[in-house]
Amino acid sequence: MPIRVCVFDAYGTLFDVAAAARAAAQEPGAEGWAPRWPALSAHWRRKQLEYTWLRAVAGAHVDFWQVTQDALDWALEAEGLDDPALRQRLLDLYHQLAAFPEVARVLAALKAQGLQLAILSNGAPEMLDAAVHSAGIAPVLDAVLSVEDVGVFKPHASVYAMVGTRFGVQPSEVAFLSSNGWDACAAAAFGFHTIWVNRERAPMDRLHGQPAHVLADLAALPALLAQG
Missing domain, CATH: 3.40.50.1000 (HAD superfamily/HAD-like)
Incomplete structure (x- = not known):
């Protein structure tokens, strides 16, 4: 057919799922963490996908926005970034990929x-x-x-x-x-x-x-x- x-x-x-972290890293005040944006973005995407698979298998569904936030929290912790303002900025940018x-x-x-x-x-x-x-x-x-x-x-x-x-x-x-x-x-x-x-x-x-x-x-x- x-x-x-x-x-x-x-x-x-x-x-482009890397666009949020890339854009945030180019903004004023990001100099301290900017070199780590590729690793942060990769962690975020990997955990985002892993959490969808694990929740599907477990029958524990939440929407993708919750998964995206959970994955970002893991990624920020993995990179040693405890910065609520950065977290919010990344989430805002994810809506504008x-x-x-x-x-x-x-x-x-x-x-x-x-x-x-x-x-x-x-x-x-x-x-x-x-x-x-x-x-x-x-x-x-x-x-x-x-x-x-x-x-x-x-x-x-x-x-x-x-x-x-x-x-x-x-x-x-x-x-x-x-x-x-x-x-x-x-x-x-x-x-x-x-x-x-x-x-x-x-x-x-x-x-x-x-x-x-x-x-x-x-x-x-x-x-x-x-x-x-």
Whole structure:
């Protein structure tokens, strides 16, 4: 079946998750901790993902904003940073994450090709709404789907099933894009035509599905999908 819907993971795929710590480190007064921003950002992202998996397995769901705060608290402690003002600034900046440079151009091209476009994310609805509007991409999106509608994080199959429910399509009619290898693999096992956006040049995860394609970023996506 031809691809009818193009679905994107949000954080790390469309939005740069390192942008909050990077921006905070460039602000006046940050000189004392600024050299550690890459480590802080990496800790924050790693714990954010780990907590989603652990909560999904344990059946102990909270929304992604709580997970994001918990992960940041761990990361700040790991880096020896006890600074409530910095914590708040980082959380504020997380609501305004920059989109990667090619995102707006690629989404416009896909829309011109007649595809429906959506986000499918662990993010809480208010987080996603803030990020989408901050990046200026809301007008081209047909849906922004949050796991809060099913109460469990990816890679639970019920999350991927939300796409078919919303758009009335079969999994094979969906192109799914994620920068997370584990997400791309799980979505492929669900039946999506999956493309891994391997921004970090990481090895392929050894899981129960494999993506159909691997891209370094989203720039080549319109041409790839135009091939059918």
